[in-house]
Amino acid sequence: MTIKIGDHLPNITMKHVTPSGTQDINTESLFKGKTVALFAIPGAFTPVCTTVHLPGFTKQMDQFKAKNVAVMCLSVNDPFVMEAWGKSANSHPDIALLADWNAEFTKAVGLTLDGSGAGLGLRSLRYSMLVKDGIVTALNVEPSPGQCDLSSADALLKSL
Numbered sequence: 001m002t003i004k005i006g007d008h009l010p011n012i013t014m015k016h017v018t019p020s021g022t023q024d025i026n027t028e029s030l031f032k033g034k035t036v037a038l039f040a041i042p043g044a045f046t047p048v049c050t051t052v053h054l055p056g057f058t059k060q061m062d063q064f065k066a067k068n069v070a071v072m073c074l075s076v077n078d079p080f081v082m083e084a085w086g087k088s089a090n091s092h093p094d095i096a097l098l099a100d101w102n103a104e105f106t107k108a109v110g111l112t113l114d115g116s117g118a119g120l121g122l123r124s125l126r127y128s129m130l131v132k133d134g135i136v137t138a139l140n141v142e143p144s145p146g147q148c149d150l151s152s153a154d155a156l157l158k159s160l
Helices: 027-031 047-059 061-066 079-088 104-108 153-158
Strands: 013-018 021-026 035-041 070-075 095-099 112-114 122-124 127-132 135-141
Touching: 013 027, 013 079, 013 104, 021 027, 021 079, 035 047, 035 153, 047 061, 047 070, 047 079, 047 095, 047 153, 061 070, 061 153, 070 079, 070 122, 079 095, 104 122, 127 153, 135 153
Parallel strands: 035 070, 070 095
Antiparallel strands: 013 021, 013 095, 035 127, 112 122, 127 135
């Protein structure tokens, strides 16, 4: 079952890449008391994720900050890949890179992608959501993982 507007995010432990290293963090504490723009990608270092999706949020980071919205990126990758990708892609340092390494969060919200045909295995669909204090208030799921229109930073900013 896919998560929907009005639902509370499941409490899952993920890896959070920080300047001081990788740490475990559960979603309950990560989203508590905050407004968060969360965007998920099928994979770090994949073409659309690297050239369009992450750069769009990096470019618009000042607008999210002006609205007091934290920005987080989630991928079914290990934390070391997320860290290397963030550096390689010149990600804004205020974008939290979350490694859903076993796809537990992705499965729990019902937004999995079977990328085995492309050699990727189980991944996340491309989406963005606005979360206020752990409650989903906007959800934009792309019809195809190669598209980045509905889930873009610009589209999410319009829902604020």
